[in-house]
Amino acid sequence: MDSLQSMYTLLLSPCIYVPENYCVGVQSINNAGKRFWTPTVADSVKPLIRMVFNSIESAFTFYNEFTIQGDFEAIKSSSKFPEDASGNKYISHKYFVCSKHGFNQVKDKNTKKDLQCSAEISVADFGEVSTLDSDKKKKKSKKRKRPSLKVGCCACFVINLNSDNKYQVFKFTDKHNHISVPPEHIKHLKSQRKLFNSQKYFLFQLGQSGIGSNKGYRVLSKVHGGHELVGASKNDCKNWKRDVNKYILKADAEMYDxxxxxxxxxxxxxxxxxxxxxxxxxxxxxxxxxxxxxxxxxxxxxxxxxxxxxxxxxxxxxxxxxxxxxxxxxILQSDWIICKNIGSICKRIGSICKQIGFNLQED
Structure with missing residues (x-):
């Protein structure tokens, strides 16, 4: 009886699952008792404060190398758009965060208002920050309920524009409040999934034979020897097929010219x-x-x-x-008729010109 009670106590107690024989990095505990994990990576790919980049994309590419070795995924987050002296907006700050940053919106049943949980990263020092989805109108449609992967991770990589019109590292936090992705699951991350040109051509040929993207993905999994060896998911195949259809539709419209x-x-x-x-x-x-x-x-x-x-x-x-x-x-028939009757046509034009008072000079 005591063993059964201890088993129930173990099942109901809050815990974090850590796979066996897997290093999650350096673990630390703060004063509040919260656990954080710092990924162990090489110093050559670790960002440093005031590190300079030529563009935002080059900074994101460098940070992606760090995330791959750290076994987590980074996404592009908010930006700050101030105005210069001429009134043109430019990007002065750019945020790159962990894919588990923030929380999903939770709807309160009593007040019927959306409550947004706050994350540990504060942007009060930079003023108002505009997000990509702020200008988009939310459609009133029912969404399928699914579990959220966001846990309010505080890891971030922030760059700002310096006086040389280049971006430098302004803030860097590498502590995560969750364990990293196991190595065998890295290939399932969105940033690591990719369809090769040979696979795209194979899916296109299957589409010409009337085989859709769902069945095409099954054929690819059989050819490669399993779903985990394809390198992409079923949704990736469907999205690629959607983009191809859009391109073909646009090309068909242009063919009329x-x-x-x-x-x-x-x-x-x-x-x-x-x-x-x-x-x-x-x-x-x-x-x-x-x-x-x-x-x-x-x-x-x-x-x-x-x-x-x-x-x-x-x-x-x-x-x-x-x-x-x-x-x-x-010569077309219309051209032949004009050439055959060119004399009568010229006389007709001459008589009309004389009636309106326009004099024709003969060479």
Whole structure:
């Protein structure tokens, strides 16, 4: 009975699970009894105060190297946008925090108000800080309830703009109030997941065969030998497919501004045959030259006669690609009617000009 009671006491007592044979860094306890973990990394990737970077992206790349060795993930947080003398806004401070920084919004059932828990990082010294989501309007839609991974971690990496228009390290805190991610789970972090070009091409070919991204991910897992060896998640495949569809839709809309050029000829039975077609963005010599070379690659034998319209670019391209072909120009029916009746048209124009009092001088 005592052993059963001790087991219940152990299960109900607050504790933090630490995997066996896994070093979580240097553990410390503050005066309030809270435990913190400092990752053990090489000094070459550890940020130092007043370290200078050329841009925000270079600073974030350097901090990512530190996070990879420290077995946690960093995200871009808030920024400060002051105004210069001319009224233009610029980024003076940029925050990079742990992915478990802050807390999710908790809705109070009694007051029906959103209560935001405060984190240990204070930005009172820098004034108001604008976040990326502050300007976005919140949609009134029901969200699926899911557990939160945010525990109010206080680890941060802050840079500010110095007098040389470069960013330097202003604040750096490497203490976490949670254990790091185990090495076998590092590949599941968002920053470590990636689809390679060969995998993207494979998913695209499966999409051409009518296989969606969900089934395509299953095929990838079978090819690689397991889900953990793919290097990406199912949502990554779905997001990539969404981006591809957006790009193709945009490209289809732009194709309406392109020039459609068909290859039409006569076969041995004196029947009209369409050999192929092409879409060109420009009607210049370079585009026509590429088009005729592609046709010559598909049909090695040059045609005996080529008939085109009166485009001067096409005339130059045909002479530079087809050496044994006779090139002839054709005139549209409307152009033929105008040329045939040009005399009567000129007389008609002359009579109209005389009626309105406009004198024509004959050369």
């Amino acid at each position: 392109m020039v459609f050029i068909p290859y039409i000829g006569i076969d041995n039975h004196f029947k009209c045959v369409t050999f192929g077609a092409a879409l060109l963005a420009k009607e210049d010599v370079h585009s026509y030259d590429w088009l005729l070379k592609a046709f010559k690659k598909a049909f090695p034998v040059e045609p005996q006669i080529v008939m085109t319209d009166q485009d001067p670019s096409m005339v130059i391209a045909v002479q530079s690609v087809f050496f044994t072909t006779r090139h002839r120009l054709y």
